[in-house]
Amino acid sequence: MAQKQVAGPEIERLIQLLAKLPGLGPRSARRAALHLIKKKDQLLVPLSEAMGIAVRDIGICSVCGTVDTSDPCTICSDEKRDPSVLVVVEDVSDLWALERASAVNARYHVLGGTLSPLDGVGPDDLNLASLVDRCGAPEIQEVILAISATVEGQTTAHYIMDQLGHLDVHVTKLAHGVPVGGELDYLDEGTLAQALKARTRF
Amino acid sequence: MAQKQVAGPEIERLIQLLAKLPGLGPRSARRAALHLIKKKDQLLVPLSEAMGIAVRDIGICSVCGTVDTSDPCTICSDEKRDPSVLVVVEDVSDLWALERASAVNARYHVLGGTLSPLDGVGPDDLNLASLVDRCGAPEIQEVILAISATVEGQTTAHYIMDQLGHLDVHVTKLAHGVPVGGELDYLDEGTLAQALKARTRF
Incomplete structure (x- = not known):
């Protein structure tokens, strides 16, 4: 300087x-x-x-944990969204990405990270208690875990599965496979194996 | 979206x-x-x-044309700077670059661009009139044109030379040559030719 x-x-x-x-x-x-x-x-x-x-x-939505100028947020108070589905994401940026893709017309739950014992992130540091609360509501039928396919993400997904085990909801996860527009040559073995295992009729 | x-x-x-x-x-x-x-x-x-x-x-310094919170700016009102030298630069970013290099302890004059007839930038669009005014002050002995070695930059430099021709000031320009840390292999022919022409005793 x-x-x-x-x-x-x-x-x-x-x-x-x-x-x-x-x-x-x-x-x-x-x-x-x-x-x-x-x-x-x-x-x-x-x-x-x-x-x-x-x-x-701008603040945090007290229902889903996303950022917005209103509380409950625009998505939580959107009457046109399917009330029976809850999409669990790690971060607000993932919520935005799914919304940009117009991938699902449901409400979200933002965890605020993934379980990571090495970094000192335990269950109490994530919005997990409120997730279990919300999933206990009678209208919820499906919980989609839209969580990264990393070790921490999958650990978190398994933990959520455990927590929701006693509830009468379907817990689903995103499909693994070849990204749209992706070249096989550049994909890792794990993705290719998963894509083959989950192959569908042409 | x-x-x-x-x-x-x-x-x-x-x-x-x-x-x-x-x-x-x-x-x-x-x-x-x-x-x-x-x-x-x-x-x-x-x-x-x-x-x-x-x-x-933050506003524009009415003396030199740089941006600052005071007018005259911090540099123009710095008593420790050599009052006999004026460094002409295209833009505030060039002034900042020279100051970061601690290259010269003088005051500046920011043109606000270069002459570019194709883009409709004429002499009246730059801080040229105030430059001629400042260079007419008796304490100014040297005007350093620290202007880019581009066609527009050199055109502007020549125009300034013309405008200052009647004044009793030395007008100088930056040396051309090999950048410090630069490899000869990657330099263009023009730079190499200039560097050879202006060679100095080792």
């Missing part, structure tokens, strides 16, 4: 905070800050306002 | 504005927005405040 003072500390602070965003490093944060300052009316003012609104209004 | 509403429009607007930053696309803007919302107290609140301060306080 410069030994000499180039500008007021306010600009340096803006750059340092922008550099903490995922996808921006120190150099690109400097570019972003300059871009913001140059486009003051078109970008800096609206973004500053949007962030002010976010600080004031 | 999702047909269905995933969350309040406030989050979507935050994502759209973040996506306009250089270095962030639609997908990374979504990640950045979620990161901001999750780290509300550590990141969203401070960044929102820093942006509010930037909106309120």
